[in-house]
Amino acid sequence: MTSERLRPSGTVSLLLRERQVFLALTIIIGVLAGLSAVLFTVAIDAVSRGLFGLAPSTTRLLLVPPVVSLFTGVLLASFFPNVRGSGVPQTEAAFQLHGGVIPASVPIGKFLTGVMCIGSGHSIGREGPSVQIGAGIASVIGQRIGLSPARIKELVPVGTAAALAAAFNTPVAAVIFTLEEIIGDMNAPLLGSTVLASVASVIVERSLLGNEPLFHVPAYHLVHPAELAAYAVLGILGGLVSLIFCRGLLRLRKWFLDLPAWSKWLQPAMGGVIIGAVLVFVPQVMGVGYEYVDQALNGGLLWKTMLLLCAVKLVATVTSYASGNAGGIFGPTLYIGAMLGGMVGTAVHRIAPLQTGDPGAYALVGMGALFAGIIRAPMTSVFMIFEVTQDYQILVPLMVANLLSFAIARHYQKMPIYHELLRQDGIHLPSAVAEPEAGVAGLIEAETDAQPA
């Protein structure tokens, strides 16, 4: 091919063609990431059914988590060292520090170990691993077909958004999460491709699993303006529980990290022993546990049960995650939030039944509040709950609770949990600096500072 043939019209056509190819690639990655998330969910359910059966015996509850974790511990220590934990911080690090390059072993290892850890009853979520798998698939495809480094990096958020959209069935929240957490820039030029991939992924997910929502949410309405005060209390409690969760997780993880290096393969099983003992008494905290979130949302749990589940799920998640099992905190965060919110809702409904709504509405807002406090992605939490409920009226109480939870968590824990987890592994993200003092002014200032030049 000679330069004579490259008339202006030809070069424009080449550029256009390249963009079209990238667009098509974005859609295909969206589809593949969505499929991977669906497969991941199906595989977890299948493994869980195979290991526990319909009504698990005490022996199974006690033995399955440590025995399976012994096997996954070997895999995680010897073959897939980069797939412990959630996957969101690793993806963030890959995007921010490694030009979006993720080795092929990561999505494969994450899939295998994630399925085994979550399927064997560990109290961890599937969304984080889905994100790492989706981002990994996108990155590997980019590398294999010889895309430029810039394009490979661009594909990571595309895979992330697609996987999260399919895992949680919330396409808009998935895009916001990707911009807020992975890219760290709400005005990123990648918005178009992440939206496209997210939509493609959700279409695939719904065509395979149906339009059934993840949670069956009751109709919400603010009964009395004074009810906002109760939501504010929920926000404050959400912030405090978020702090307990984050500090507990970081301390226990630090303890595990400080153990001798040879014990790495054994650590997930150590967590498994504790989880097995917990499951014997409180099997409701097993795995993802969205079934019980649904019950809390629909007022199907007593406040004492919710208190117990809130506390035990927190302990179980911290243990499962800190001991190095492969699974996320996204789902458990929602679980703990739902229980906390349901508890607060039941209490205020007893005190002022005519001025307050159903406890289910509080459970819903509690989910958002914990998400804002622990994950520190307040916009994502608002959009996620909005997408789940499709109810505009939930926004005001949700924002009140989220803001308070976020502010409290941020005041007492300067760095977000994902960044802290990376820092424990010796990885320092460019944006992972201590944040300014909390308070509304502080928050606004921090948000302004966070924008890249």
Add this chain to the structure above:
Amino acid sequence: MESTIAARMTNVARRPEQKSPIGYELGRDIQQVRREIAAVLLLASVAVVVFVVTRELAAWERRLGLADASRWYSEGSARLADGHLDQAVAALRRAHTKNPASQAYAIAFAHALSASGRYDDATRVLTSLREGSPEDPQINLELARLAAAHDDAEDATRYFRSALYGVWPDGQGTDRRAARVEFVRFLLRHNERTAAVAELVALTANLADTVAEHTDAGRLMLDADEPQRALEQFRRGLALVPADKAALAGAGEASFTLGDYAGARRYLLQVREPSPKQIEERDLATQVLERDPLAPKLPFSERRRRLIALFEGQVTRIDSCRTLSRDASAAHTDQLDSLQRELVTIEDRLHRGVQFDSGEFVDTAFASVIRAYRATTENCGLSATDKALGLIGRAHEGRV
């Protein structure tokens, strides 16, 4: 890659004389784009294959989930039947969670919740189900039953009506009729007689022509104090099966309520193995027929005999009443004495046959008997033999 191509294009524009190396690089870029197109096509094919495989796996998993739901449903239903409510709730909740689209599971779950006293939770489950199909008659009926069981008359009425106006799956209207019967029973329990009759009229207009349906409708009409309409339904039933026990008993009861004692006795005599109530009504009807002095077409002697028998009976009754109420007030004793004197006087005239051919005298004499009956009943209670006299008095109310 886009930026690389753009940079090379700029170079081409600036240095047109150096075509060959840059042209070579551009050619490589074009080849790269072609490779990417091929890769995209290959990936698209892979995506299709993975999609098909995932779809099969998801369907398999879904089938397993549905099988689990079915097992939990069986388990929960068995526990509900055994009365182990907590276990039933737990099992049926799992069935409902695993297959939320199943109406049967949701309804069973709501039943279990309701049985364990969790009315609000049960309502929530059904209301949530109703949101998806607000006109579904079965869901509305279940909600109505739930509200009715908890005496929430307003909601129950609303849901019953929604159920009745819904489109029932069976073309014969059997389920709708059953729902209407349930609604009528609910209305009668809550003393909503007018509404119940309105529903009953609608019910009888659409009854299947079977003795059971006519009898049931007649029974409800009786409960709604509509003996004439009830009798009509029982007669329709008897036209189909003349010896039907329930229809005969119902017709007898309706006739008795209407004051048609001849009809009542005729129907009740045909009832095999009658209940104590039917025996009582049959005997009362017989007594009324045998003791009524104002019955039409009676021979003179028989009318006189009946009147004398009633007078004798009431004189004796006043005696026993006076003995029973020795501590009664002077006014009461005076009233009884006065009545007894009046009865004795008229009885004496009756024995003597004075003015007995006069209809006015017969009415006056009977009125005295009824006054004595009311006075003794008021002061000394109702005796077994007085029941028939009361019915006779009621039958001729306009004349006395």
